[in-house]
Amino acid sequence: MIRKAGITITDTEAQSIEVVDFGLSNLEKEGVQVLTLVQTERISIKVLVLFPNQTEPEHWHPPVGDDPGKEETVRIIAGTVYFYIPGEDTFQAGFIVEGKGDFYTMRKEVVMKPADQITLAPGEKHWFQAREEGAVMYSFSTIARDALDGFTDPDIKRVTKIID
Amino acid sequence: MIRKAGITITDTEAQSIEVVDFGLSNLEKEGVQVLTLVQTERISIKVLVLFPNQTEPEHWHPPVGDDPGKEETVRIIAGTVYFYIPGEDTFQAGFIVEGKGDFYTMRKEVVMKPADQITLAPGEKHWFQAREEGAVMYSFSTIARDALDGFTDPDIKRVTKIID
Numbered sequence: 001m002i003r004k005a006g007i008t009i010t011d012t013e014a015q016s017i018e019v020v021d022f023g024l025s026n027l028e029k030e031g032v033q034v035l036t037l038v039q040t041e042r043i044s045i046k047v048l049v050l051f052p053n054q055t056e057p058e059h060w061h062p063p064v065g066d067d068p069g070k071e072e073t074v075r076i077i078a079g080t081v082y083f084y085i086p087g088e089d090t091f092q093a094g095f096i097v098e099g100k101g102d103f104y105t106m107r108k109e110v111v112m113k114p115a116d117q118i119t120l121a122p123g124e125k126h127w128f129q130a131r132e133e134g135a136v137m138y139s140f141s142t143i144a145r146d147a148l149d150g151f152t153d154p155d156i157k158r159v160t161k162i163i164d
Numbered sequence: 165m166i167r168k169a170g171i172t173i174t175d176t177e178a179q180s181i182e183v184v185d186f187g188l189s190n191l192e193k194e195g196v197q198v199l200t201l202v203q204t205e206r207i208s209i210k211v212l213v214l215f216p217n218q219t220e221p222e223h224w225h226p227p228v229g230d231d232p233g234k235e236e237t238v239r240i241i242a243g244t245v246y247f248y249i250p251g252e253d254t255f256q257a258g259f260i261v262e263g264k265g266d267f268y269t270m271r272k273e274v275v276m277k278p279a280d281q282i283t284l285a286p287g288e289k290h291w292f293q294a295r296e297e298g299a300v301m302y303s304f305s306t307i308a309r310d311a312l313d314g315f316t317d318p319d320i321k322r323v324t325k326i327i328d
Contacts, residue, residue: 006170006171006172007170008170008241008278008279009279010279013279037239037281037304038237038239038281038283038304040235040237040283042235042306043207043235043237043304043305043306045237045304071204071206071207073202073204073207073209075201075202077172114172115172115173115174115177117201117202119202119204140201140202140207140209140304141207142206142207
């Protein structure tokens with residue numbers, strides 16, 4: 001899907017893609033695939049892939065020590081992404097993962113197409129979803145410490161990563 | 165060239181591309197074209213374009229206040245880029261802009277193809293060059309303060325930007 005979206009990656013990078021199920025063992029419905037292109041002490045550049053109808057669970061990036069928390073810009077490369085952020089409830093085109101209504105509390109909807117982008121301030125809760133065609137996007141951010149992210153769903157105990 | 169390289173950009177973005185001649189009035193030989201995708205107080209994401217046989221002059225990113233200086237990763241999207249950084253002289257495939265030998269002092273050569281990337285520490289001098297096919301690349305960095313960059317060529321007084 002990444003290559004089909006026009007992004008050239010090496011074979012080594014392709015083999016390093018992480019499949020993240022957030023410990024929920026429900027990957028097809030809740031999860032994300034992550035290719036880390038750059039990871040330094042200051043910035044993080046990733047390609048995120050959502051399978052068809054896959055949802056990345058609601059989460060936020062808390063402060064860590066002197067760092068106010070991760071600031072992240074997501075830019076869509078392929079597919080349509082339904083993004084949910086703080087604000088008035090405009091929920092319309094997305095769907096809530098069955099039985100998980102309590103864990104998807106942000107309901108302000110932003111429908112994003114290729115070349116659209118959104119910047120999330122530290123601490124800002126968000127979740128996002130792809131539909132039938134799936135989606136590929138860039139995540140440009142300050143240093144990522146994914147293991148310290150906060151999640152609304154208490155069943156997400158930690159980030160489980162399975163190397164494909 | 166950006167769209168041909170497979171990067172989807174909006175018309176507004178296309179109109180915001182900056183043509184930078186570094187005040188040298190010699191754009192075809194020394195210059196760079198810059199599309200800024202993200203510019204916050206913490207990170208900067210740009211698409212850089214080199215025309216055929218165009219060279220970005222040698223420069224570095226100095227410390228600014230509490231900031232140790234810009235850390236930058238350049239990732240090639242299209243074309244071959246000849247990159248020059250500190251280290252032993254392995255200069256072979258590139259060329260020096262006529263009459264400018266004194267201002268291109270880094271001679272360790274790194275030949276970069278699509279999906280290759282290089283991370284430059286703050287203060288690390290570098291310059292780079294495209295050949296006949298030109299080049300398109302991403303620049304992923306911490307906060308950019310281009311006007312404060314250092315340049316080896318004393319004729320570069322400041323960054324002159326001409327909006328196309």
